[in-house]
Amino acid sequence: MKVLAIASVGGHWIQLLRLREAFSGCDVEFMSTKESFASMVPNHVFHTIPDSNRWNKLLLLKSFFDIYKRISKIKPDVIVTTGAAPGLMGILAGRILGIKTVWVDSIANAEQVSLSGRIAIKFASRVYTQWPELATKKVMYKGNVL
Numbered sequence: 001m002k003v004l005a006i007a008s009v010g011g012h013w014i015q016l017l018r019l020r021e022a023f024s025g026c027d028v029e030f031m032s033t034k035e036s037f038a039s040m041v042p043n044h045v046f047h048t049i050p051d052s053n054r055w056n057k058l059l060l061l062k063s064f065f066d067i068y069k070r071i072s073k074i075k076p077d078v079i080v081t082t083g084a085a086p087g088l089m090g091i092l093a094g095r096i097l098g099i100k101t102v103w104v105d106s107i108a109n110a111e112q113v114s115l116s117g118r119i120a121i122k123f124a125s126r127v128y129t130q131w132p133e134l135a136t137k138k139v140m141y142k143g144n145v146l
Contacts, residue, residue, distance in 0.1 A: 004076035006031040006090040015082040018145040033086055052085045068093040088116040091124050100125045107144050
């Protein structure tokens with residue numbers, strides 16, 4: 001199985017790295033917004049993508065098209081992301097391309113699912129929260145990654 005793991009910098013990236021054990025036995029490629037992160041995933045293909053956020057719509061759109069183009073070439077079986085905006089762009093691209101997608105909401109979101117997570121609920125194949133109190137019919141809780 002080919003997995004594309006996407007996350008932006010900071011806690012999103014750290015939480016994605018903590019999911020690596022779940023990818024055991026898979027062909028995994030990583031995608032993030034900081035080129036130097038490639039050194040954290042040696043022996044894996046790493047893709048650098050533009051950073052984006054909801055405040056800059058033009059950059060967000062550019063990011064989506066870049067991510068879409070890369071995903072269409074990578075052809076993963078599943079896309080897994082811990083967010084934020086670049087991960088959401090990966091979820092949207094995956095949906096358009098018919099790829100299974102998994103959103104893991106950040107553990108920092110203890111009171112409600114993140115804004116990107118609430119959007120991902122509409123498009124992702126699966127959405128997970130790291131807080132049992134936030135689990136619903138559409139958002140699953142299976143533990144946390146910290």
